[in-house]
Each structure stands twice: as structure tokens, then as C-alpha cells.
Amino acid sequence: MMLRLVIIGFGNVGQEFARLLLSKREWLRNSRGLIVEVVAVATRTRGSLLLENGLDLERALQELRSRGTLRGYGPEVTDLPPLELIERCEADIMVELTTLNIESGEPALSHVRTALETGVSVVTANKGPVAYAYDDLKALADAHGVHFRFEGTVLDGAPVFSLVERTLPGCNVLGISGVLNSTSNFVLTEMARGRSMDEAVKEAQRRGFAEADPSLDIDGWDAAAKITALANVLMGARSTPRQVDRTGIRGITNESVKAALAESKKIKLVARAERVGGSVRTVVRPELVEPVSPFWTVDGTSSALTLCTDLMGELTIIEANPSLLQTAYAIFSDMLLVAEAVRRGAS
């Protein structure tokens, strides 16, 4: 079986995914009977490529590494904007990895919509589409007989959506809580070690997991988008990140972190979704976490999620200090699940 991919957004995650694809090429063919070709790549400022028979991934990575752009790749360089690229490249799966505008969900939302309408399945690590328009996009995917997967939006490649969908049949999610934002968790962990918030943020930037503008993390927007995605998919919330009762960690001082520790507590940015009456209430705020909580040991860039369910009680999944590979694996595993579903003819 041949699988044709278009990758929209080819930054750190996209390139790590490409390396993973290359390293798993043999395994894909021998164990899964899959030949995966990337037929198009779009970047915002570093050129785009369209190759009917698939591009040489190794060479594309090399171009980016050595020249910082894809424009030297050859005559396959194109000026087509992403939406047209998606419509014209005849891919089976669009991999969406652009940078998110948290206040609109764009441009990812348009990319995903266009792909699904064109009959192309979507795999994304982008929180925007699922946080802003999950119900619509799922309906669109169903109507076109294609798939919409987004494991990488929360806890990287650690199974969260797949966990509920594929391993907890008949189990209802009654509530969700989580330590979902790596940067703020790292910053709070460093503050507990005596660093200032500024120093900790700079260290997170130096290590490459915080953005140049860290406000999306510090002000709780990233966690808000994640808890919304979870609430929409696992609890039928029909919500957006703007509806989250959101408090970030900007107001946390070294003194408050120290005072908490003196009482054997840790301050963590916790996101919650719970049913209140007929709707789902979502909250992001700093909480005092005690040593009996499964979040107690979740320090640094680790993340954790607790599902409160009717039949399985409380289940917690912890992802320890992920690297880029874990996000790339989210795309990789979703791609395999799409391939499996396509092969079975399931929708």
C-alpha cells in the first residue's frame, strides 16, 4: 500500500518526523506493507516543493540544514500557497504542523478544512483545529470518508485520544485534569530551585521548547487550548479556548513557590474539565499539588493527564521529559492508524 503525504509546516517537528520516516522506511515496508512518499512540503518562508512521485527527504533535510531553505532543491520548487498545494498534490494524508495563532486557530483550521473537503485525511499536532472546531471537522471528515487525527496536540505522542478511543471501549470520561504545558511546568520547577521566572524562561528558550514570545505558555493559553481539545473530543464539550477560565503563572513569585514547598506542596499549572449541569466547565490555573497527587512527581518538562471515568475510576498517564522525537512519533503513530483504517475501509 502506498501512502502519499503532504506536509504543511516543516519546522523542527516536521523535520524530526521526516527523519523518523527515513529511519523507519524498512520497517514500514516489511512490517506494515507501507511505502510512504512525501509528495509536497510547504513552509512559510523557506520555499515549498511539489513532486508527483515523492521527494527525496534526505536531500530536503540536507538543503534546510546547509542553506536554511528549500529553494535550491530544484525545479520542483513551487510558489503555490498551502491551500492550493493541498488541493492539487493528490495526497492521502495532510500532515499539519504550522505555527498556531491561538486566538483564531488559523492558519491550521483552513488547511485542515481544505484537506478534509478535498478528501484528504488529516494528521496534526496543531491544537487550533481541534480546540476551535472539533465537531465541524469530525463531521466533515465523516462526510468525505476520511480521517482526522490529532494525538500530538496533547502530551505529544503519549496516547490520550487513542487511549480512550481504542483501549477504553464503553468507558465514559467524567472529568479530566492535567499538567499539560511543559514550559510553565519547567519554569515552576526551576523557580522551586531558586531561579527567577525570567531566568527560567530564558533557559527554556535556550533549550528550544519555549517560544521567543513565551506568553502563550506563561499566560496559560497553551494549556487552555489543550484542555479544550480534550473536553471537546472526550467529553463532547463544543467549547473554544476563549471559554476557559484561565489564569497563567505570571503572578507566581519565588516567595509563593517557597511558601508552598515549606508546607510540602508544589505549585503547578493545572488544567481541568468537569461536567457542571449540562455543560463542561474548563479551568486553567495554578494549584497547590500535594504529595499524594499523581502530579506531584511531574516536574520539569514532563506532562501528565488524569482521566476520571465511570468504569475505570481514575487513570493517569505520565510522559517523562519528552524530546522532539515524541512529537514526531505522534504524527507517525496517527499516520499508521489512518493507514490501518484506510486498509480496513473503516471510516
Added chain:
Amino acid sequence: MMLRLVIIGFGNVGQEFARLLLSKREWLRNSRGLIVEVVAVATRTRGSLLLENGLDLERALQELRSRGTLRGYGPEVTDLPPLELIERCEADIMVELTTLNIESGEPALSHVRTALETGVSVVTANKGPVAYAYDDLKALADAHGVHFRFEGTVLDGAPVFSLVERTLPGCNVLGISGVLNSTSNFVLTEMARGRSMDEAVKEAQRRGFAEADPSLDIDGWDAAAKITALANVLMGARSTPRQVDRTGIRGITNESVKAALAESKKIKLVARAERVGGSVRTVVRPELVEPVSPFWTVDGTSSALTLCTDLMGELTIIEANPSLLQTAYAIFSDMLLVAEAVRRGAS
């Protein structure tokens, strides 16, 4: 789709599963298109039933509750031994829930073998078969085009085997560690609160999760069977519980628990599987757990498992203080996964 079950062993877990089936009858029909009938039940000392068109589960539960035996159920009472019952009842799935002989894996092993050879899929919470003969039984299931599932053997219904099989495609398990035995974890937690081991064991018996003879838990046999099951299925170990380097908690004193706490450590019975050269080494022993470990918060009857993988790093799943329902759910979810696979015609 009609699903016919034979239940071998109808103690606490079997009865809880029956109650779950009853409560989910509507959901099974409406959401899954499944009608589930129990066509036979075998107990060791309380009578067995064989009913071609399915028994009245509510009445069977009532008989057990009021008279402590199934023998008053009616003319459908049978003296057929379990193996003959399995062969003759024309079930789709055998649910195996007998009491385990840890040194042989019997009688579960024979029940499972007979079912698979008769073309009946197997769902079990019994560690024996998968700890003693996973490879053989898997091959037998494949040869007969049926299914062999055993989620309930480790962490009750929390997804462990399903997690790897269904949500971590292409990911290799490099090592496993876990706090897998509820009773010993509860005992150690109580000892940290000042109770003696004897008192704690009695409390565990009073609450119903420790056996009259607690030595399987205290001496690490239960954890050994579980880590063997995990190593066999997830790491291809071809091992048995007898090969585990096993030390239980019998030698742990209140003094040693206190001394550990004084250094901010907790003693926990930890099971491990790791690759050493070409084989898999399995160990069960008390370990000093530090506050940075995900096992730190796993107290009382909670359990936890950490998978060390190549593509997803370290993933931990924690099950908080399970009740019987969580074990019953293991059977229920495996039954649904078998039904899904049968419907798809997959093997």
C-alpha cells in the same frame, strides 16, 4: 451480532462482570449492535449451568446471593466438568476467571487451551496462561482463527497490553517496571503509618483484596506472574514466573520502613523486566523509591506501570485504588475488542 459467552469461574469478579453486562445491555445493543448471552457458567463447588439460549443472569446472581449455590436454578444445572462444558456449549468467547495455582498455571491453562482448540476465543483476568504459555497459546489462537486477550492480568482494566498493541504502533518496549501487587503495596503503605505487617495483612483480608493465604502476594509470586506476563507479551521473553529473581516483602520490618521514610524514601515492591544480552531478565524485589519516581505517589491499593520505549521514552500509567469493577471492566473491554475483531474478520 450475537455473542455467546461461557464463564469458567464465577466468584467475585465473575459476578461483578455479570452485573456490568446487565447494566450495559442497552448500550451493547444500541451502540455496538451486540446481544450478549451467557450460555454456560461453571463453578468449582457451587454448581454449573448450561443453557443453549442463554441464562437469566439476574436470576443466577440472585441464586448465588440468596442460597450460595447455582444448584437451585433449575433443570439446566449440569455436572459436566469445565473442559466438557467449554467443548459443548458452542460459545464464541470463554471468560476464564478461576483461582490460579501459581506453580503450574492450572487449571486456567487447560481451560484456555481447550477453548482455543475448540475454536472459542478467550478473555481472561487469570495470569497463569499468559505467564506460563503465552507463545503457545497465541500460536494456538492464530491457528484456529480466534482471539486470546488478557488485559485483566495486570493493572485490572487499565490498558497495558491494549496500550502497546493499539496505541503505540511501531514503538518497541525496551524495559518495564511496575508496582503491580495491590496487597503488598497496601501492606507497605500501612506499615509506613505504623501498623504491623500482620495487622495490615488482616486489614487487606477484611477489605476483600487479600487471599486467606496471603503468601502469593507477600512473597512476590503475584508480582512475578505479572511481570512475566508483561515480559512475554511486550518483550518476547518466553519466560515463566519461576525464572523471576524474586524477593517478597516478608523481610521488611516497621523499622526499615521508618528508616527509609526518614531519608524521604518509600519501600515498594517493584517488578522489573530488562534486556540483558539476548534475553529478558525479570526481577521482583523491595526497592527504595524516591520522590522523583512516578511510583512515589502510588500508595495503598493503587498500581503503576512504566514502559521504557524507543520512540516514546518513558510512559507511566497509574491506576488509582481499583475496586472489583475495574477487573470486571477488563473482561468487558476485552470482550468488546474481540467482538470488534470478529466483526472485521481480522485474526
